[in-house]
Amino acid sequence: MSAVMRVVHQLEARFRVLTFARTMVPTMGALALQFVTFAITARGLGVEQFGRYTALLAIVGIGVELTGLGGADLLVRAVSRDRTAFPRYYGNMLLLGALTTPIVVALGVAVAVGAMQTTVGWLPLITALLAEIVIARMSASLELVMVAHGHTVRAGWVRMTTVVVRLLLAVAYFMLFGWHELDSWIAVVCAQSLVLTAVYVGIGARLYGRPVWQLLQHEMGGGLSFCITQTARSAQSNLDRMVLSRYADDATLGLYGAASRFMQLGMFPLQVVTRIIYPNYFVHGKEGIAASRRYAIRMTPLLFGVGVLSGGAVALAALLAPYALGKGYEGSTAVTLGLACALPFMALQYPAADALTGAGRQSLRALIYSLSAVGFGFVLLGGAYLGGIRGVVLAFLLGHLLLALIFWAVALLCRDSQPAQR
DSSP: OOHHHHHHHHHHHHHHHHHHHHHHHHHHHHHHHHHHHHHHHHHHHHHHHHHHHHHHHHHHHHHHHHTTTTHHHHHHHHHHOGGGGHHHHHHHHHHHHHHHHHHHHHHHHIIIIIOOOOSSOOOHHHHHHHHHHHHHHHOOOOOOOOHTTHHHHHHHHHHHHHHHHHHHHHHIIIISOOOOOOHHHHHHHHHHHHHHHHHHHHHHHHOOOOOOOOOOGGGHHHHHHHHHHHHHHHHHHHHHHHHHHHHHHHHHHHHHHHHHHHHHHHHHHHHHHHHHHHHHHHHHHHOOEEEHHHHHHHHHHHHHHHHHOOOHHHHHHTTTTTHHHHHGGOOOOOOOOHHTTTHHHHHHHHHHHHHHTTTTTTHHHHHHHHHHHHHHHHHHHHHHHHHHHHHHHHHHHHHHHHHHHHHHHHHHOOTTSOOOBB
C-alpha cells in the first residue's frame, strides 16, 4: 500500500511540475512582451509624461481590486467545490463589476485631484482610470474563472493575449504613427480596453456557460472580505507611487515609476504559481487550519524560490534600463535594484495568507491586510519625508518584511478549535 501511495505522490508531483512549466511558457512570453510594451510606452511618452501616467496606474492598481467587491474570488471558491455553480457566480461577478466601476472611477478621480494633485486634465483622467480598471479587472477575472475550472494553461494564454494587444497598440501609436501625446494615448487605450473586455466576457460565457443575471446578496459579506483583502494588498504595491507623486516632480516620479514597472513584471511568476495552487487551499481548508497550514508549509519553498529568482531577474533587467528606455531613465537602475529585494519577502506572504483564506479565516486575513495597509502608508510617508526616493525604497522593503512575519505568526498561532468563518 505504501508503495502505491509513493507512486501516486510522484505522479502528483510530476503533474504539478508539468502544469507549472506549461503555464509558464505563455506567462514568460507575456512577461517579455510586457517589458517591450513598457519600454516602447516609456520611451514614447518621455520621463515626465510617463511620470504622470504611472501615478494614475498606481490608482488603477488599487481600483481594480475594489471593482466587483470580490466577485471573482467568490466564483473561484464556489466553482472549486461545485462546477455547476458557475453561471450564478459568473452573473454575480459581472453585475458587481458593472455596478461598482463608476463608483471606483469617481473615487480614483477624487484621490488623483485631491490627495495627489495630478496635472492630468479631467477628461483624460477619467478616461484613463476607466480604461485601465475595466480591462485589468476583466482579464484577471477571466484568468481566475479558468483556474477555477483547472485550465491554468488556458489562463496563461489570456494574459498573453492582453499583453499582445497592448503591444500592437503601442507599436502602432508610438512607432508607426510617431505620436507622443499622453492624452491621445489614453483615448486610444480606452477604445482598445472596452472592446477587449467585451470579448473576454463573451469567451467566459461561451466556454463555461451563460451568466445568470442575479446578485447573490447572501454572499456579499464574503465577497467584501475578499475585496478588502485584495485592495489592502494592492495598496502595499501602489501606495509608494501615490505618496511620491505628492512630494516629487514628474521626472523623479517617472524614474520611480519605471522601477515599479520592472517590479510588476517580476511579480508575474509569483502570480502564476499562486493562481495554480490557490484553489487547493480551499480543498485542504475543509479539514481546518492545520491542514491548510501544512499545505502552505509545503508550498513555501517553491514560492520563496520563485521570489528569489524573480528578484534576480528584475535586478538584471534594471541594468538594461538605460538602454531599453533611454538615457533619461538612467536614475531608475539603483531604485529598481533596491525594490527587487522585496520580491522574496512578498513571496513569503502568500502561503500563510492563503492558508487563512482556505480554512475560512478570510475575515482575519482582511483585518491584517487592512491594518497593515494603513501602517504601510505611514511608513512610506515617513520614508518620503526623511529620505525622498531612497527613503521610500527602504520603507517599501521594511513594510513587506514585517507583513510576511505577521502573516506567518498568525497562521502558526491559529488553532482548529476556533470556529471557521466560511
